[in-house]
Amino acid sequence: MxxxxxxxxxxxxxxxxxxxxxxxxxxxxxxxxxxxxxxxxxxxxxxxxxxxxxxxxxxxxxxxxxxxxxxxxxxxxxxxxxxxxxxxxxxxxxxxxxxRYPKKIRDLANLEKRSVELGAYGNHNLHGLLQTKEYARALYDMRRPTLSPRDLERYVAARISRQEIFTREPVTALSFVQEEVTLTRPLGGRMVLRRQLEHLLEIGRLRHVEIQVMPTDREDHAGMGGELQVLKLRDGGTVGYVSGQLTTRLFSAPKEVQTLELRYGIIRSQALSPRESLAFIEKVLGET
Missing domain, CATH: 1.10.260.40 (lambda repressor-like DNA-binding domains)
Known part of the structure; x- marks a missing residue:
């Protein structure tokens, strides 16, 4: 060579x-x-x-x-x-x-690798594990202050690398609740959104994955505190993970984790069922 x-x-x-x-x-x-x-x-x-x-x-x-x-x-x-x-x-x-990947993403990826069950609620964009490469790139391209081309590609590659969780064995039970608006907001453009919705349908049909939609017209909603993630680990422990504008935080204290688990359980009960949600996503795709 x-x-x-x-x-x-x-x-x-x-x-x-x-x-x-x-x-x-x-x-x-x-x-x-x-x-x-x-x-x-x-x-x-x-x-x-x-x-x-x-x-x-x-x-x-x-x-x-x-x-x-x-x-x-x-x-x-x-x-x-x-x-x-x-x-x-x-x-x-x-x-x-x-x-190769940013530290906070490596830390989250390591938690995901140790998990037997993962549940996540997202309210402003689709969860990172659900994103296509084009959708993820569009999100990072919107960041302000802007990322350098080098850092943008590092973040995108890191996000996509985490998605091996869908195919590894033993499988991790995965559930996601997404706000309706995350399915209709055309981040990156209409074609990016269409491919993203198609990708959601593919993932949502996996036997160990459940995707639920939280309709905007719900009058009761336990997720007003923002997005959250709960991970049950192989060693029997459970941790919670939340992220905001400039910070991310990991919760391991039993009382705090119990609060996040309770909220996520109620959020799931208030959302459409997985079957209803897939039908909802198909409807949105047909209108996009």
Missing amino acids: DGTDPVADGADEPDWEPGLEDDDSGSVVAAVGRQIKLWRTGAGLSQAELGEAIGYGENQVYKVEAGKRIPRPEFLDRADEVLGAGGKIAAMKEDVKEA
Whole structure:
């Protein structure tokens, strides 16, 4: 492979610039870079020689070793083989994978991975696990202050990566209650909304997923305090998760979690049933 290949050389990869919320990720990336440098110098290779051997440019190797760029999985695999690391470099792929995404999203994703049951109520846009890539990109593109193109793509990739929860085994029981307005607000445009509604119908037909719609004309509504999420974990514990304009908060105290569970249960009872909700989404799709 030519070391100047734009993909192999990481031309589509962002340089790593850790922010305040990503200081731990910056440490991981820097540690991986130091390990690669130690193995490279131990093998008596220059950065250019290693790059040529694994199909990457010298500049890419320099930036990875300096902790300025997150290495791709194939970079680590090839470096492991060429440097004779016996799997020690390749083993860092999971740590690097986690470091690619913002910390608060990694933390939530880790909770989701540990959950056997997840319930979420959303009132202003569709829940992240339900979003198509185009819908998620439209949401992040609307943020003010604006995100840089690099950060926008990181957030979108992180959100979509969490959706493996729908296909992994053992399955997680998933339920979502969405306000009616989230099904009709054309974020990103009409075509983005149409594809999003089609996606909702696909997900809503999975046996371990239930999607419910909260009609706008409901006179009683337990969700006036805002969106919430409740996760029951494999170890028997339960946590609550809420997010606002500038903050997110995790609740683990039994009394607080019990309050969120109670609210979510009442919200579900006030919404349309899952069967009625799918029919409602089909109707909205037909009118979009």
